Amino acid sequence: MQTDNTSPITINIRQNTGTYIAKAPGLKPTASCSTGPLQAAEALAKKLGLAPGLIQEQSIGGLGYGCSRFSHSGELATNTSDKAHCPNCGICHTRTETCNEAKARVGGAV
Incomplete structure (x- = not known):
């Protein structure tokens, strides 16, 4: 679960029965939140020891319904x-x- 200060991290969010589940490819921890996708991404960032205020939503076409993608600079x-x-x-x-x-x-x- 170690990250360095220079590696950007992608956080993928999917909605499942009213809960948003956040995962980062290559990292084991997950987080969930029923409030919204940003809050789930922030919860995962906190678990990883990352600064939660640096999360940015990525507007990428082709993601399925209930899916979101966020990026983080990797700054601890x-x-x-x-x-x-x-x-x-x-x-x-x-x-x-x-x-x-x-x-x-x-x-x-x-």
């Missing part, structure tokens, strides 16, 4: 707020430490 999330606790992961860390590094430091799964 970090604490961009002026508060001690990161809004992305809830862990207290600096701007120079990524959310994935903070999770590993406190013993959480990355």
Whole structure:
């Protein structure tokens, strides 16, 4: 599940019985959300330790009904707020430490 800071990531969304399911090709984690496709993509980005605000929808013809595609620059999330606790992961860390590094430091799964 490791990503580097330079690899763009594609997130594919499909709708299944009222739930939007997000998957990234080549990466194991998935995420789902009943609110909408963007929210499912943001949930997957958070699981991957990516900055959720950098997701962009791709307008590609030929995708089936209930399917969406988003892209992400691959930039890892970090604490961009002026508060001690990161809004992305809830862990207290600096701007120079990524959310994935903070999770590993406190013993959480990355």
